Amino acid sequence: MDIDCPYRIVDDCGGAFALGTIGGSVFHSIQGFRNAGKGTKLRGALTKVVSNSPRTAGSFSMWGLMFTTADCTFAHIRGKEDPWNSIMSGFTTGFILALPNGYWAATGSGVVGGILLGMIEGISIMMNRMAGEEAYRENDTNRRMFEDPHAEPPPPETPSLGSVFGMFGPQTQTNQ
16 A cells, blocks of 8 residues: 555545546536527636536535545455455445446446446456557566677567467467
8 A cells, every 4th residue: 555545534635625626617518608699608618617616526526525435445345455445345346336327236336337347457467468468568678788789689579479469478479
């Protein structure tokens, strides 16, 4: 746990509020511009932004607050920081925020939140793994060049589909 959780909660809540403010302003200004009458386009956009962006920012902020609180709680209970905390936090956040709509709606929203966070964490792990393998190859080549400055660099490998996506481990095709 890099940052103390109370500070992380406040930081993420503020970041989510800023994201909701900016994104809500862009979205609502486009919507207000399109729905306004002829000659009142800018006024319509401004009115829509002023009336709806604070609600969007508050919703984003509440989501960030709930998610980070759940993430810190799971990290404290489990004693480790791993992707499962984020997945469980996505489920918990979706569930709690949809609870006023009923148990079944909350369960469905929680499942969707858990699946979305699971996909995000999976992509993050895959990208980190691919970046790590590439950095390892570069460092290994640089180390060999440093040890023997007259050595030629190895020929570039042609990656197979499995190594591009990193699902089946590092694999290379042989050039014949």
